[in-house]
Amino acid sequence: MLAALWPVVLCAQTTIYVAPNGSDNGRGTQAKPFASIDRAMLEARKASGHVEISLMGGTFYLDHPIVFTSEDSRKETETLTIRNHKNQKVTLSGSTVLKLKWVPYRNGIWQAKVNQDLVWDELIVNGHLQRMARYPNYDSTARFLGGTATDALSKERVSQWKSPEGGYVHALHQNEWGDFHYIITGKNNNGELVLQGGWQNNRRMGMHERHRFVENIFEELDVANEWFYDKHAKILYYLPPTGLDIKTAKFETPQIAHLLEFRGGETKAVRNITIEGLTLTHTLRTFMDNREPLLRSDWTIYRGGAVLLDGAENCSLKNCALLNLGGNAVFFNNYNRNCEVSGCVFSEVGASAICFVGDPNAVRSPSFEYNQFVPLAQIDHTPGPKTNNYPAECIVYNNLMFNLGRVEKQSAGIELSMCQSITVSHNTVYDVPRAGINIGEGTWGGHLIEYNDVFNTVKESGDHGSFNSWGRDRYWHPDKKVLDTIVENNFELTTLDVVKPITIRNNRMRCDHGWDIDLDDGSSNYFIYNNLCLNGGIKLREGVNRIVENNILINNTFHPHVWFKNSNDVFRHNIVSAGYLPIHIEVWGKETDYNMFPDSASLKAAWSRGTDQHSVCGELDFVNPQTGDFRLKDGSVAFSVGFKNFAMDSFGVISPELKALAKKTPLPSVITLDQTTDSEAIDFIGAKVKNLTTLGERSATGMDTTRGVLVVDVPAGTAASFFLQANDVILMFNKRPVNKLRDLLEARMSVIGTNTEVVIFRNQKEVKKWIALDGKK
Incomplete structure (x- = not known):
């Protein structure tokens, strides 16, 4: 009889019930549930041990955020869990009917x-x-x-x-x-x-x-x-x-921008609270409040989201759906430790899915706009942060994220800025306007990015990657000549902010509008290995202490850009699908060697630059590329230079429910540079093309000599149909001369993004076109 009148207590657990049709004058029992979560939280504060607030099926329309403070914290051996009752669908909505x-x-x-x-x-x-x-x-x-x-x-x-x-x-x-x-x-x-x-x-x-x-x-x-x-x-x-x-x-x-807020701090943290099994939806757009500049990145930020954690410890968001939100979904602001987001679905989100952003006042010698810098004599030489007011030791695990950045294009699946040691593991991220995973600067490193599946990225922007980072840390200067001098004479400054290495391993990434992995503007102290890159290759702009090894780059290659002479960079034991595409490289790091090229021409080009003296070339013979198994078959020459196969079945979300929901990664048809004879036609973005070789082909096209790539057929509706016609001859692509199919395929790999320039010979004259390779408007 007593149990029917008061919250249920079993095994030192108190259960408090809430229902949309309940009453805050009730007793919080299953028979007489409360109507509001606020009322249940007041009751939870009175109870010791484990407390569960069980939300019964239906929609809770919130006219203000549910706020957790240190008063709601539980002891180290206790928890407060707010979850859906018996797997019923429970929605927290920020809208009004x-x-x-x-x-x-x-x-x-x-x-x-x-x-x-x-x-x-x-x-x-x-x-x-x-x-x-x-x-x-x-x-x-x-x-x-x-x-x-x-x-x-x-x-x-x-x-x-x-x-x-x-x-x-x-x-x-x-x-x-x-x-x-x-x-x-x-x-x-x-x-x-x-x-x-x-x-x-x-x-x-x-x-x-x-x-x-x-x-x-x-x-x-x-x-x-x-x-x-x-x-x-x-x-x-x-x-x-x-x-x-x-x-x-x-x-x-x-009507509101936030649904749940954890409001604490380092000295009064909100501790040991879990939100589980809920659907969070309908929040206001925040694009006009997005105005705080992050450290010399392209980003500004709005410090908020449907779930805001500001001063939380050991708090979790598990198995929730965050759908149809106007701004960010989850935002970790300033001090947070040992928190977790796992098993969640993020879709139709106005900005980013998950952001970790610390306090600029914790940064030593900060600058906030690309062209700003701290004079060399004034730079603080103390490594690491000044305070603890930043997120650290948090986990983003087994989440499905898609259709993000619906309103704000400067957004990401996961954004890391002024934080440390964040683990991003087994997430599937796709259909986003910019990066799937973005690291805004080096402060303060230690992140682990592993087993993620990231594709269909950079869909509404340019010059970016599925993974993207900047490293415009305290030593960085916008004038490259000045920056080179700083790094040459003050190398110890380069890792004062990124004090722990950042690891990117065992991911599958595909970017059709940029690089698969893009380390930009001074990104330093990275270890990148065992990644499968399906389209855009790997780019390293200037930075130091990057080790890139044992990666597979399908249909693309390595893009080293404007390295420091003393970068200490290493590129070894990798599989590339074409010769490197360097820009202004004088010194090729500490080691660029023991890699595998697809053909002798690419390898000889590397030798001519003084790299890859022990590298090899050979056929890229994969186990089953049609099903995504890009392990090399036994006997591959790649094994002789230290390459080791890695698992191809561990990318992305792991729970069966999320796997069933997730879109499949588009797998590329492998381009082999020298697989064709002069008479064979191959697919090129939907068109059939071949080497122009015969006098008859010269006569039919009006070409002056036997050169260029002949367009044989252009099916309607393909990306090629937007700019090619049958009997065209492709002479230049992405400002690179095209004499043979190999030239065309290498030029296609050099395109970063979807827009480029093509020169074709049509109707007895050269025609220059600026084209969109994906056929989009």
Whole structure:
């Protein structure tokens, strides 16, 4: 009888029940559950031992974040767990349900008076996100921003808008390094828009002249699923899709940016709390609050997310779904230790899935913009951080992340900045606008990046990789000549921030718009081994103490760029699919040797540079590339120079549930440079091409000599069909001369991104084209 009146106590565990239809005047029992998590937390503070807050099925609509403080902490041998009751679906939503009476307006548009006092940022209809009225209209086939237009801000277009204030302008960075966002505050006397914003990128070089769009403009409400809210008249306008019963549909709009907050600190940490089995959804967009510059990276940041951990220890988020969120999903801010995110699904996230960002005041001799620097005489020579106010010793394990960066393109699956010893293991990350995993600078190293599966990355940006890093640490200088002198004469400065090595091992990565692994601008103290790179190869820009060994680079190669003379870099025991592509390399590090090339020409080119004296060449004979098994077969010459096979079945998420949900990694057809004869045609981005060899082919094309690559056939709908025709002759590709198929394939491997220049011979003349290799607009 007593158990029915009070929370259940079994084996020193207290269970407190909460239900959407409960009452905070109840007793917190299964029969009489509380209505709010806040009420259950007050009860949990009274109990000793293990406490479970069991949430019964349904949706909890939050009008404020659930906040955990040190008062909610448990002792070292105790825990507080908030989970779904008996695997029931439990949703924490930041939206409110609208009470609307719809009447027809015009042109298929409906209108409803809104009596609630609300934030109008996004509209959800029957669980699906709708789009603010925008120009150009949303196009799912467009590569950038769901469709862009050069005339989006033209005076002619703007003249059609009576009251555009409150609208937004979204644009890519001028160099495709992320994005910018602005709110429209009105028009000036010239009929041009007045904008406020543009602080979302740390390299403020202006918006892209073509890739831009506007939204929240009433006059652009012209296609199904678009909406507009008139804040003065308090009227919602909506153009429903065919088949939607607007009078019975469920309309919601997000009202808060955070759902769960852990608010502690180093001295008053929130300890030993686990969130498990919940769905977190519907938070506000935060792109206009994204303004704090990170250390000399391209990034600015908003320190928040659907789940914010600020001063937590031994706290976990497990087996949750974080869906349809306006900003970041999970944000570890400043001091956090031994926390974990595991078994979760992240999808349709406005910004990044998981961020770890420490306190700039913990950094010695910091700089915040690319061109800033601390004079050499003023640099602090003390290694490591000044304080403990940063995330460390945390784990991101077995999570599925896809369709991220829906709003903010300067985002990632996992972002690491001013933190130390974060383990990122067995995650699957795909369909993201920039990197799957990004390390913002060297402070303070120690990270372990392993067994991840990362692909379909850099989809809405450029000059990036599936894994990307910067290392613009305290010694770094934007003037390369000055930087070279600093490193040559003050080498001890180079690892004062990245005090522990960063390890990248046993990952599978594919980037079709950049490098698979891209270490940029001074990234230092890395150990990179046993990685399968499926398309973009590995790039190392200037930096020190990088060891790259025992990696397999399919259909690409090694890209060393502008190394320091005393870099101490090592590249050995690797498999490459073509000759290296160096840029301004005078000294090839400590060791570049014992690698395997696909052919003698590539190996001889390396010898001519003074590298790879013990390297070998031979056929890249893989066990079963069609199924993703890129182990080399027994007898491969690669084993003679120290290469060792590694497992091909351990990438990405490991739980059966997440494996079943995850998209499969696109596997490439292996390109072999010398596999074709002059008469054979091969596939090239969808077209059939061959060496131009005969007098008949010269006559048919009008070529002056027997050179170039002849286009035999171009099937409709392929990427090649956007710029090639049958009987074209490809003469240059990515500014590299093309005389034979080998030249064309090597030139294709040299392309970083999807846009490049091609010169073709067509209709008796040379034609130069700037092309998109993926066929996107």
